[in-house]
Amino acid sequence: MSRWPTLPRMCLTCRTALGDAEGCDAGAGHEAVSPADPLGSERLRQVVWGSPAVRRRAVEHARGDSPSEWLASLMVVAAIVLTAATTTFLYAGPLIAGALGVVLVAAVSAGKARRWLRAGAKQRLLQPRGAVDGQAGNDAGVVRVVGEVELRDTRGRTPPFGGADVVAYGLWVYARDELTLSECATVGFDVRTDNGDLLRVAPGRCRIEPVPPIDPDEVGSRVRRHVAARYDREDDAGEFPLIPVDRHAVAAVRPGQRIEVVAAVESRPDATAAPGDYRSAHPSLQVAIGVPVLRLHHSRA
Numbered sequence: 001m002s003r004w005p006t007l008p009r010m011c012l013t014c015r016t017a018l019g020d021a022e023g024c025d026a027g028a029g030h031e032a033v034s035p036a037d038p039l040g041s042e043r044l045r046q047v048v049w050g051s052p053a054v055r056r057r058a059v060e061h062a063r064g065d066s067p068s069e070w071l072a073s074l075m076v077v078a079a080i081v082l083t084a085a086t087t088t089f090l091y092a093g094p095l096i097a098g099a100l101g102v103v104l105v106a107a108v109s110a111g112k113a114r115r116w117l118r119a120g121a122k123q124r125l126l127q128p129r130g131a132v133d134g135q136a137g138n139d140a141g142v143v144r145v146v147g148e149v150e151l152r153d154t155r156g157r158t159p160p161f162g163g164a165d166v167v168a169y170g171l172w173v174y175a176r177d178e179l180t181l182s183e184c185a186t187v188g189f190d191v192r193t194d195n196g197d198l199l200r201v202a203p204g205r206c207r208i209e210p211v212p213p214i215d216p217d218e219v220g221s222r223v224r225r226h227v228a229a230r231y232d233r234e235d236d237a238g239e240f241p242l243i244p245v246d247r248h249a250v251a252a253v254r255p256g257q258r259i260e261v262v263a264a265v266e267s268r269p270d271a272t273a274a275p276g277d278y279r280s281a282h283p284s285l286q287v288a289i290g291v292p293v294l295r296l297h298h299s300r301a
């Protein structure tokens with residue numbers, strides 16, 4: 001039985017998960033890296049989160065221990081002490097209580113302002129950057145085949161992140177509305193056209209269109225685990241995971257579903273066609289070459 005393909009590479013531009021040694025369908029303008037190797041992983045982390053210096057500053061801001069934070073704290077404390085001393089010196093007596101009250105209010109406000117500034121800085125610095133460009137394929141020499149999905153030598157498989165059996169799945173992952181992963185794969189299936197012809201789709205990577213709406217629910221733990229297991233070793237993900245995730249969308253292709261396949265094809269005689277079958281008067285078997293595009297007709301079933 002076919003297994004899900006491993007997709008160890010990723011396009012830095014459209015965040016498409018790619019096969020081993022494979023380039024992005026969009027062409028040379030989209031650079032792909034192998035996050036399993038340290039250089040590729042750092043390239044991707046920089047694209048998502050910024051340079052090491054930017055990340056270090058973000059961490060310092062989050063902890064409140066950057067030099068400017070210390071200076072700010074020192075100035076606030078100095079101002080408070082100065083105010084308290086001056087007030088006490090000038091108005092020693094009944095006014096001391098009032099002055100101390102003012103000092104207390106000032107100290108609390110300063111603390112609040114500092115926390116507010118810090119939260120703002122963290123928010124700005126830690127915003128992940130997602131895909132900047134949709135994946136566009138090369139449409140030269142492709143045909144469009146519309147038909148019904150048939151099982152071949154597999155009963156379908158449950159997707160790597162769980163759920164009912166499918167012959168193909170698409171997973172799109174988002175963090176703060178930025179697309180951070182697009183992963184589509186198939187275990188292989190046939191498409192039976194209305195005139196009886198067969199289009200064979202081999203196991204491997206595919207593209208699924210259109211991207212379904214984002215699931216309004218929080219991402220489940222199985223999707224999170226699958227995404228983390230792709231590239232993030234537990235010890236190095238930390239605060240800057242290569243694939244940040246807070247929302248996702250899923251597409252499924254199942255037997256009996258009507259779909260459109262857009263792919264370059266190769267014709268072969270269909271050795272399995274039953275002679276005399278009225279649907280197979282001119283049986284031909286077409287095999288999709290390269291990365292097929294599976295167009296779903298808006299049914300998310």
Ligand SMILES: [Zn+2]
Nearest residue numbers: 011014024030
């Ligand atoms: Zn790309």
